[in-house]
Amino acid sequence: MFNKVIFSSAAAASLFAACASAICPGYDFGIAQANPGLWQVFDDSCNIVQQVILQNPCNGGVLDCTSAPNFTGLQLDGVK
Numbered sequence: 325m326f327n328k329v330i331f332s333s334a335a336a337a338s339l340f341a342a343c344a345s346a347i348c349p350g351y352d353f354g355i356a357q358a359n360p361g362l363w364q365v366f367d368d369s370c371n372i373v374q375q376v377i378l379q380n381p382c383n384g385g386v387l388d389c390t391s392a393p394n395f396t397g398l399q400l401d402g403v404k
Contacts, residue, residue: 353398355387363387365398374400 353373354366363381365374374386382389388397388404397404 353400355395355398365400374398 352368354370356364356366358364361377361379363376363378364372365376365386367373376384376386378384381387381395382391386399387395388399389395
């Protein structure tokens with residue numbers, strides 16, 4: 325059982341990394357939903373720079389939205 329959990333976690337991490345790299349090139353930031361209630365913001369090198377842990381990421385003060393998940397802006401380190 326323990327080996328399956330490690331393999332599953334490793335497989336999920338590599339799959340998510342591939343998804344992240346697909347959204348990052350050419351943009352300053354990319355946003356992805358890692359799992360229900362967890363949204364991650366990536367820089368153009370695909371480093372996680374912010375995480376929003378909410379069912380509706382528009383209520384956290386980090387992501388501006390017209391409606392979830394239609395993002396219109398990002399507030400990061402006091403800069404919009």
